[in-house]
Amino acid sequence: MKRLVIGAIAALASWSSPSTPFAQQPLVIKPLAEKKVAELPAGPLFWRIENVQLHCVTLAQAQAAVGPYTLVAESAGKVWLFTLGPPGSTASAHTHPGFEAFYVLAGEQSIRSPRGVTRVRVGRPEAGPGADVPMQVSSSGSTDLRSLAMFVVDATRPFASPAKLP
Secondary structure (H helix, E strand, O other), rough: OOOOEEEEEEEEEEEEOOOOOEOOOOOEEEEEEEEOOOOOOOOOOEEEEEEEEEOOOOOHHHHOOOOOOOEEEEEEEEEEEEEEEEEOEOOOOEEEOOEEEEEEEEEEEEEEOEEEEEEEEEEOOOEEOOOOEEEEEEEEOOOOOOOOOEEEEEOOOOOOEEOOOO
């Protein structure tokens, strides 16, 4: 069985002086994290990058809340989630510090929360489960999902935080 590595790196560069902007020191590449997987999901893939502030979510909490194709890394005072998956896959369980609403343009979207699963079809608006309520969003239709989302959240808190659903 072939093992694959999903990895995240940071590129760091320092300028020699402000008066010579094109004279750089060598670029330094720093590995942040890696995860070994047996195989990649079938079909075309997408890559989603999210971040949360460290004072609200620890690296260990984020690692415990993610799926098999999400890589967790810490950089610049934030926890970063790098998720690799096929179209139609499910977002990891998370919360928002406020409210959101969806409007589906194509396909079908499912919203799973402690209250159950809500399916949102084309042309239909739907409110999210509410502030700080764990949720998971997925594409549940037979075609690619295209939807709009509007958020009204507390700007002093991270936009999204990893969570667990019962």
